[in-house]
Amino acid sequence: MRRIREPAVAGIVLLALLAGQIIHGERARPQTDSNLAVVSEDPYTNETSFHRTEAEPDTYAIDSTIVSAFQAGKFPHGGSSNLGWSVSTNAGVTWKAGFLPSTTTRADPPGRWRRVTDPSVAYDVKHGVWMIFGLESFFQDTVFVSRSTEGAQTFGAPAIVQTSEPGKHNFDKTWITCDNTPTSPFYGHCYTQWDDEAHHLRLHVSTTTDGGLTWTKADIRKDTWVLDGHPLVQPDGTVIMPIDQCCPTRIDAFISTDGGRSFRGHGTDYSGRLAIRNVRASVASGNLRMNTEPPAITADIDASGKIYVVWPDCRFRRGCSQNDVVMSTTVDGRHWSETMRVPIDPRTSSVDHFFPSIGVDPATSGSSAHIGIVYYFYPDADCAETTCDLSVGFASSTDGGSTWATQQLAGPFNNTWLPLTEAGYFVGDYFDVSFMGGKAVAVFTAAAEGTCELGDVTSCNTWEASATIPIGP
Secondary structure, X not given: OEEOOHHHHHHHXXXXXXXXXXXXXXXXXXXXXXXXXXXXOOOOOOOOOOOOOEEEEEEEEEOOEEEEXXXXXXXXXXXXXXXXXXXXXXXXXXXXXXXXXXXXXXXXXXXXXXXXXXXXXXXXXXXXXXXXXXXXXXXOOEEEEEXXXXXXXXXXXXEEEEEOXXXXXXXXXXXXXXXXXXXXXXXXXXXXXXXXXHXXXXXXXXXXXXXXXXXXXXXXXXXXXXXOOOOEEOOOOOEEEEEEEOOOOEEEEEEEOOOOOEOEEOOOOOOOOOOXXXXXXXXOOOOEOOOEOOEOOEEXXXXXXXXXXXXXXXXXXXXXXXXXXXXXXXXXXXXXXXXXXXXXXXXXXXXXXXXEEEEEOOOOOHHHOOEEEEEEEEOOOOXXXXXXXXXXXEEEEOOOOOOOEEEEEEEEEOHHHOOEEOOEEOOOOOOEEEEEOOEEEEEEEEEOOOOOOOOOOOOOOEEEEEEEEEOOO
């Protein structure tokens, strides 16, 4: 366990507290009440990856504790030197960080894998267990979970959820959630999902009922063609999992009403189900790595069981020239609200928005739901690698999405400060927002000036930062 260094905290404050604004419609006034802190920094030094680089945080909050999991030491061909975690007990003001043991050959103690990726974190209240899910990312043939029964102060060696012979599968993107409602018939069940690109984006879901010690595969049709599913649990124990369907891209949902024994959807059981159709996003300028086919979705759930899904989408811009952050909601996974545009900027503006991630205050619901969305943006979409001003924004609503306020959390960064992967400069595909005591805690990737050369432990400077933001009165 290592403590965050104070000089790095000062650095992120200098970068991030630049001209924050809160905007209602077209008018703006200063906003300065966001506090930022460093969540973690990459400690690895191997010559085959970028260093002082961290990306793709996922978070979960319960009571006064929030835990984030993320990649550390980015490889140019995908994956990272290890997965890290960080825990805060004061709503993200300070963090204590560590890195998973027995995973990669660079872990302490070392494991057998070359790279790992796609962290996702959850807490099982019934069994008192924190879980971090991830993927072995060299062969992409193993899904694993690391467990903590000590309040995320330490994690044990990874347990295998599913594995196969190298070359037979190509697993991608894990997400996990737990049923933490004591009155639910499936209280203490946790659900994780991933897809298999080697088998036409086949969906896999596994369930544990003993805090992650053992896992059982769900019954799901094989011809799914889906990815990036986000399982969410309603108060009655129903699991609704919004998911990207390919191709053409639309957003569907898979549903379980039997505690994860089976999942149905994708046109199999629900003839009345309406998918979100015509989902598309424009490619960001500046050689920034961004998935647009399909664009990544994120989702969260309020106290009543209503589900909110957000993604970048260019449908509201002439010629699909730039992206807005858009949102749709569902209460049953079969019928969706009309896709709405989050009014961060006018439709005629030059701003491009991408990488949105949503969090909903679990103590609120319906027309009083508190929503937070962290996202990245370019003020001017027509830019190049050395001229794009990459910044982090935050949109919030205290009335279920009827009205919105926005502010800038960090930036601007230059794309060339980021690690250059095969698919472009990498800031990450997803980030996260959790709520604690009426405050939103956004965790995202920040950067400082540098050339970011492969294997050079001093040239890069990207890390995980957090902003704690009061929402509502």
